[in-house]
Amino acid sequence: MKKVKIPEATIARLSVYSRFLNRMEKNGVDTVSSGEIAKGTASNSAQVRKDFAYFGGFGKRGVGYDVIDLNRNIKEILGLNKEWRAIIVGMGNLGKALAYYHGFSTRGFKIMGLFDNDPQKIGEKIDTLTVQDDQVMEKFLDNNEIDIMILTLPAEYTQAVVDRVEGKGIKGILNFAPTVIHASEGTQIRNVDLAVHLEVMSYNLTHSINKEQE
Numbered sequence: 613m614k615k616v617k618i619p620e621a622t623i624a625r626l627s628v629y630s631r632f633l634n635r636m637e638k639n640g641v642d643t644v645s646s647g648e649i650a651k652g653t654a655s656n657s658a659q660v661r662k663d664f665a666y667f668g669g670f671g672k673r674g675v676g677y678d679v680i681d682l683n684r685n686i687k688e689i690l691g692l693n694k695e696w697r698a699i700i701v702g703m704g705n706l707g708k709a710l711a712y713y714h715g716f717s718t719r720g721f722k723i724m725g726l727f728d729n730d731p732q733k734i735g736e737k738i739d740t741l742t743v744q745d746d747q748v749m750e751k752f753l754d755n756n757e758i759d760i761m762i763l764t765l766p767a768e769y770t771q772a773v774v775d776r777v778e779g780k781g782i783k784g785i786l787n788f789a790p791t792v793i794h795a796s797e798g799t800q801i802r803n804v805d806l807a808v809h810l811e812v813m814s815y816n817l818t819h820s821i822n823k824e825q826e
Contacts, residue, residue: 618666622663622666623690625653625655625659625663626663626686626689626690627690628653628655629649629653629660629663629686630683630686630687630690630692632649632652632653633649633679633682633683633686634683635652636652636679637679637680637683641679642678642679642680643675643676643677643678643679644676644677644679644682645657645676645677646660646661646664646671646676646677648676649677667685667689670682670685687720692719692720693720694720695720695721695722696720696721696722696759696760697722697724697756697757697758697759697760698716698721698722698723698724698758698759698760698761698762699723699724699725699726699727699749699752699753699758699760699761699762700723700725700726700727700762700764701727701728701746701749701761701762701763701764701765701773702727702728702763702764702765702766702769703726703727703728703730703733703736703738703743703764704764706764706788707726707728707762707764708738710723710762710764711723711726711738711739711741712738712739721760723741724741724756724758725741725744725749725752725756725758726738726741726742726743726744727743727744727745727746727748727749727752728743728744728745728746729745729746729747746773749776749777750776750777750780753777753780753781753782754780757781758780758781758782759781759782759783759784760782760783760784760785760786761773761774761777761782761784761785761786762785762786762788763785763786763787763788763789763793764788764789765789766789767789767790767791768791770787770789770791770793771791771793771794774793774794774795778795778796779796782795782799783798783799783800784799784800784801784802785799785800785801785802786802786804787801787802787803787804788804788805788806790805790807790808
């Protein structure tokens with residue numbers, strides 16, 4: 613049987629659905645409809661049902677979805693039923709903000725180490741962790757099972773850092789630098805360029821305004 617390729621947009625929406633279901637759980641809600649999920653996540657009920665259909669569907673017609681069971685299923689699909697251990701390399705303003713963000717831990721991502729090459733930043737305490745000299749990063753990876761590396765470096769240094777961790781067990785790289793990076797086959801790379809997102813918004817705002825003026 614041919615394996616169905618799940619659209620990336622569907623995976624992104626599953627994450628949004630799960631966060632909504634977390635709130636429903638905290639509020640003591642037992643069951644929820646596709647319409648309620650759609651309303652709570654700025655989607656539509658047909659899209660919600662289509663997204664769930666990729667995985668066989670979870671609810672019963674006329675009954676809705678069990679909130680706890682649905683959220684558990686979505687988290688298993690997203691791989692959030694295990695702990696993912698990560699490090700952050702580059703402790704500028706963005707790196708610090710990510711280090712302080714407690715939302716990672718609630719979704720199964722544990723920040724294990726912080727690294728920088730700036731002597732003024734090395735030794736700084738950020739939340740519960742201390743910034744380490746990036747020269748000990750390889751040794752740290754040898755002694756700790758780390759899955760994900762988060763890069764918040766200037767673009768010109770990013771590829772060199774990626775090359776240094778080759779063969780150190782890193783399975784995924786979240787790259788905030790505005791540059792393309794290359795890693796060994798099988799390593800998942802996600803590039804997050806905030807300027808691109810702003811420029812897309814600028815485009816949409818500009819053309820929305822122009823359309824209204826026509």
